Amino acid sequence: MNEESLNKYKxxxxxxxxxxxxxxxEIGVxxxxxxxxxxxxxxEQEADENDLADKFEDYEERxxxxxxxxxxxxxxxxxxxKIESDPGSYGxxxxxxNPISTERLDANPAANTCKIHMEKSE
Ligand SMILES: [Zn+2]
Structure with missing residues (x-):
């Protein structure tokens, strides 16, 4: 990958x-x-049981x-x-x-697999 592309993704x-x-x-420490x-x-000071249950749910969501x-x-x-320590390993x-397509990197510059080996978590 050339330096221009590398800088763009960086x-x-x-x-x-x-x-x-x-x-x-905003949601964590x-x-x-x-x-x-x-x-x-x-x-809140006057929370009834339902409110507490709601809060817990919100906490789970957070x-x-x-x-x-x-x-x-x-x-x-x-x-x-990778870009900092070994630019050749990025992309x-x-x-x-194999090189990851620029199309894929444009959509997700943090991708570390090609389309064929795309992770399920993405
Ligand atoms: Zn692959």
């Missing part, structure tokens, strides 16, 4: 990383070991959301890491080592 990754960081901070945890909504944001964040970090399928 910029896309950095932009998305910034957006994700904001989203993560980083714990001591650097993992994100969902924060419960502020407790946790699920946080996990998917964190997964995405980690794949972006890993793609950026290459981790399974068959």
């Amino acid at each position: 910029q896309m990754l950095l932009d998305e990383k910034q957006t994700l960081e904001k989203e993560l901070e 980083k714990n001591k070991i650097g993992d994100w945890e969902a924060v419960p909504e502020k407790t 946790s699920a959301m946080l996990n998917s944001l964190e997964d995405r964040y980690n794949s972006i970090e890993s793609a950026l890491g 290459v399928c981790s399974v068959c080592h």
Whole structure:
């Protein structure tokens, strides 16, 4: 991959990383070991049982959301890491080592597999 494309994808990754960081901070806090945890909504003083149940559900939803944001964040970090430390390994399928199509990278610059080996989680 030429340097121009590499810079383009790097910029896309950095932009998305910034957006994700904001989203993560809105619904979670980083714990001591650097993992994100969902924060419960502020407790209202006069909550009845139903409200508490609702809150728990919301917390579960936030946790699920946080996990998917964190997964995405980690794949972006890993793609950026490749560009920094070994640019030749970026944009290459981790399974068959063929180049990943630019079409696919345009849609997802953090992709680390080609279309054939696309991960189910995407
Ligand atoms: Zn492949």
